[in-house]
Amino acid sequence: MDNQDSNNQASKPKVIAQIDVNIQWPKLQSRDWIEESVNDHLNCVLCGTEMTFKHHTNFADHSVVEDANCGFCKIRNRQTAHVLQ
Numbered sequence: 001m002d003n004q005d006s007n008n009q010a011s012k013p014k015v016i017a018q019i020d021v022n023i024q025w026p027k028l029q030s031r032d033w034i035e036e037s038v039n040d041h042l043n044c045v046l047c048g049t050e051m052t053f054k055h056h057t058n059f060a061d062h063s064v065v066e067d068a069n070c071g072f073c074k075i076r077n078r079q080t081a082h083v084l085q
């Protein structure tokens with residue numbers, strides 16, 4: 001057996017399998033960004049359940065604290081404070 005020959009054989013690339021792929025991206029409807037933002041604001045990011053909002057208004061310092069809770073996940077998703085105008 002010739003050593004050099006077998007080395008050449010090993011270094012030659014060989015096609016052992018060929019996979020033909022035809023990628024087709026799904027056609028997604030472009031959503032209105034306002035609708036998407038409102039949807040993200042009103043629904044839980046974890047499970048999509050409609051969130052419950054509570055507003056605590058403080059007329060002494062003219063502020064409103066908004067709590068957003070998901071009844072399904074049992075967590076507070078968001079707490080934001082706003083200044084009354």
Ligand SMILES: [Zn+2]
Binds near residue numbers: 044046070071
């Ligand atoms: Zn949730």
